[in-house]
Amino acid sequence: xxxxxxxxxxxxxxxxxxxxxxxxxxxxxxxxxxxxxxxxxxxxxxxxxxxxxxxxxxxxxxxxxxxxxxxxxxxxxxxxxxxxxxxxxxxxxxxxxxxxxxxxxxxxxxxxxxxxxxxxxxxxxxxxxxxxxxxxxxxxxxxxxxxxxxxxxxxxxxxxxxxxxxxxxxxxxxxxxxxxxxxxxxxxxxxxxxxxxxxxxxxxxxxxxxxxxxxxxxxxxxxxxxxxxxxxxxxxxxxxxxxxxxxxxxxxxxxxxxxxxxxxxxxxxxxxxxxxxxxxxxxxxxxxxxxxxxxxxxxxxxxxxxxxxxxxxxxxxxxxxxxxxxxxxxxxxxxxxxxxxxxxxxxxxxx
Amino acid sequence: xxxxxxxxxxxxxxxxxxxxxxxxxxxxxxxxxxxxxxxxxxxxxxxxxxxxxxxxxxxxxxxxxxxxxxxxxxxxxxxxxxxxxxxxxxxxxxxxxxxxxxxxxxxxxxxxxxxxxxxxxxxxxxxxxxxxxxxxxxxxxxxxxxxxxxxxxxxxxxxxxxxxxxxxxxxxxxxxxxxxxxxxxxxxxxxxxxxxxxxxxxxxxxxxxxxxxxxxxxxxxxxxxxxxxxxxxxxxxxxxxxxxxxxxxxxxxxxxxxxxxxxxxxxxxxxxxxxxxxxxxxxxxxxxxxxxxxxxxxxxxxxxxxxxxxxxxxxxxxxxxxxxxxxxxxxxxxxxxxxxx
Numbered sequence: 001x002x003x004x005x006x007x008x009x010x011x012x013x014x015x016x017x018x019x020x021x022x023x024x025x026x027x028x029x030x031x032x033x034x035x036x037x038x039x040x041x042x043x044x045x046x047x048x049x050x051x052x053x054x055x056x057x058x059x060x061x062x063x064x065x066x067x068x069x070x071x072x073x074x075x076x077x078x079x080x081x082x083x084x085x086x087x088x089x090x091x092x093x094x095x096x097x098x099x100x101x102x103x104x105x106x107x108x109x110x111x112x113x114x115x116x117x118x119x120x121x122x123x124x125x126x127x128x129x130x131x132x133x134x135x136x137x138x139x140x141x142x143x144x145x146x147x148x149x150x151x152x153x154x155x156x157x158x159x160x161x162x163x164x165x166x167x168x169x170x171x172x173x174x175x176x177x178x179x180x181x182x183x184x185x186x187x188x189x190x191x192x193x194x195x196x197x198x199x200x201x202x203x204x205x206x207x208x209x210x211x212x213x214x215x216x217x218x219x220x221x222x223x224x225x226x227x228x229x230x231x232x233x234x235x236x237x238x239x240x241x242x243x244x245x246x247x248x249x250x251x252x253x254x255x256x257x258x259x260x261x262x263x264x265x266x267x268x269x270x271x272x273x274x275x276x277x278x279x280x281x282x283x284x285x286x287x288x289x290x291x292x293x294x295x296x297x298x299x300x301x302x303x304x305x306x307x308x309x310x311x312x313x314x315x316x317x318x319x320x321x322x323x324x325x326x327x328x329x330x331x332x333x334x335x336x337x338x339x340x341x342x343x344x345x346x347x348x349x350x351x
Numbered sequence: 352x353x354x355x356x357x358x359x360x361x362x363x364x365x366x367x368x369x370x371x372x373x374x375x376x377x378x379x380x381x382x383x384x385x386x387x388x389x390x391x392x393x394x395x396x397x398x399x400x401x402x403x404x405x406x407x408x409x410x411x412x413x414x415x416x417x418x419x420x421x422x423x424x425x426x427x428x429x430x431x432x433x434x435x436x437x438x439x440x441x442x443x444x445x446x447x448x449x450x451x452x453x454x455x456x457x458x459x460x461x462x463x464x465x466x467x468x469x470x471x472x473x474x475x476x477x478x479x480x481x482x483x484x485x486x487x488x489x490x491x492x493x494x495x496x497x498x499x500x501x502x503x504x505x506x507x508x509x510x511x512x513x514x515x516x517x518x519x520x521x522x523x524x525x526x527x528x529x530x531x532x533x534x535x536x537x538x539x540x541x542x543x544x545x546x547x548x549x550x551x552x553x554x555x556x557x558x559x560x561x562x563x564x565x566x567x568x569x570x571x572x573x574x575x576x577x578x579x580x581x582x583x584x585x586x587x588x589x590x591x592x593x594x595x596x597x598x599x600x601x602x603x604x605x606x607x608x609x610x611x612x613x614x615x616x617x618x619x620x621x622x623x624x625x626x627x628x629x630x631x632x633x634x635x636x637x638x639x640x641x642x643x644x645x646x647x648x649x650x651x652x653x654x655x656x657x658x659x660x661x662x663x664x665x666x667x668x669x670x671x672x673x674x675x676x677x678x679x680x681x682x683x684x685x686x687x688x689x690x691x692x
Binding site: 247248249251252253254255256257258259267270271344345346347 | 402405407435436437438439440443444446448451452453454455456458465466469470501503517
């Protein structure tokens with residue numbers, strides 16, 4: 001708690017403490033996530049009765065002899081204590097790993113998530129290749145849904161009970177209820193294959209290659225994805241605005257002679273944005289970790305599609321990689337939101 | 352005509368249950384440099400009146416009629432945009448709870464600067480200097496530093512001072528204070544009242560103090576308007592109200608006021624019952640269900656609404672009892688009880 005008499009002097013200190021606490025917390029969270037992920041993929045199977053040889057069998061293919069499997073289990077360290085295995089896993093993430101396969105040593109540079117069972121390629125470069133697709137999808141959709149959702153929510157709140165309010169809230173209800181594989185399919189049928197306004201699924205152009213084509217290809221996925229999220233944001237904004245516009249400080253703002261627009265945006269919306277920011281952090285973090293349904297529906301080569309393929313192929317290193325990355329994004333996004341929180345609401349810094 | 356002249360003001364709210372007559376035919380006036388106290392229980396229409404004078408019901412569901420003249424200009428018929436331009440500049444308001452009435456996300460300085468810059472075309476630096484100056488004038492120590500504090504970093508009394516600084520930032524000619532001390536400690540209340548009195552003298556503004564606390568109006572007011580159920584029941588100088596009150600409701604308010612010059616063991620004399628619903632107000636005197644003297648009117652209290660009538664030199668009373676009877680009651684029954692307590 002800050003002392004009121006020295007509020008200003010303690011604020012930078014309080015802010016710094018707050019930032020440090022949140023960053024440390026985020027790191028701790030990442031460590032826990034790595035443990036859980038490692039546990040799910042390496043410890044739980046062994047608890048469930050899988051022998052080191054059974055674990056190793058996943059790496060070698062059906063044709064391998066028992067001797068080979070035994071040798072691989074030994075090389076990959078499945079006989080070592082769990083702690084040692086986890087240590088090796090973490091070391092691979094930060095310092096890279098060497099895989100000694102007898103005939104030579106394969107260097108897997110950091111961050112090493114291992115090699116794909118299917119392609120034999122290291123996992124990390126594949127993940128990096130797919131990030132721009134997911135990022136493009138998530139950022140574009142986020143811009144649309146925040147702008148649309150918040151403005152619809154504000155207008156609905158200010159005109160509560162009007163035709164606009166009822167129409168937009170009805171649409172929002174549809175938006176949150178309709179799954180993306182439904183709206184996505186319908187949109188493809190209508191706009192791509194029917195009207196021919198948008199490209200069919202699977203179209204992807206890098207932003208650096210052709211920005212216009214990039215936006216044109218992503219337009220339909222953006223809008224479909226944004227529709228799903230905008231609905232929730234509109235409802236949340238409406239509820240928040242209805243609450244804040246009834247606050248005493250709104251009356252004060254009006255009594256000062258502020259124009260209604262300033263009252264609504266600067267005083268009302270500013271206060272209503274805090275819960276929206278929280279939700280946004282979680283949503284965006286989840287989305288950059290892989291917009292699974294959207295990417296699958298529109299056949300976009302992003303992290304979500306990568307995850308689906310990896311699971312279907314039982315490609316363990318790929319699955320682990322994408323899970324860790326997705327979890328990491330959520331942690332980072334909520335860290336950023338926490339820090340932004342302190343900027344938005346000055347009272348947060350001191351608590 | 353007074354500087355502020357309110358004539359037959361009615362503010363009615365249509366609701367699903369019926370028409371709520373929050374303010375029903377209220378007239379009063381205030382001169383510059385003078386203070387009017389408006390006293391009444393919660394729900395008597397005090398705050399609705401003040402918001403109405405500021406034009407804050409415009410564009411809302413309220414039905415407003417009557418006249419509000421401010422410095423020779425009628426406000427009820429004026430456009431919302433015109434009244435907005437006057438708000439904060441020519442007329443300003445101090446609210447009850449400064450913690451909830453100031454925006455928690457902006458610094459105190461920012462909020463004062465904002466108020467000043469709406470009505471004055473000045474740079475941020477100039478406005479900031481003005482804000483620091485105003486904070487100093489309302490008695491905030493180290494204003495140059497505290498200007499960057501947030502409302503939650505202030506104590507209750509400091510916040511109310513900052514609120515006053517904000518209201519006075521454009522040098523308003525009419526200042527309305529709605530329960531300015533209700534949320535404060537008793538010791539701080541006295542400081543704030545002193546401050547308001549001093550500032551009023553300095554700025555020579557017309558001041559309206561709205562409160563349920565007769566102690567506050569006793570400190571500040573030249574004239575006092577006692578409100579009950581949206582109507583004025585008694586109006587007069589502070590001396591009229593405190594030394595020659597004629598309305599049974601005013602007697603009740605005086606009897607329920609804690610006083611330091613009484614024995615602490617004495618009990619207060621509360622007014623029995625609660626204020627009437629302002630929906631479908633029954634005919635007759637609105638106070639009659641709670642009035643200990645209602646039967647003296649011979650049934651008129653239930654059927655006929657009393658009129659506000661002058662009893663002597665600007666002292667107005669809304670009561671069916673005749674003047675000699677009221678004076679009699681006050682001199683022989685009420686005053687002795689209040690004084691011996």
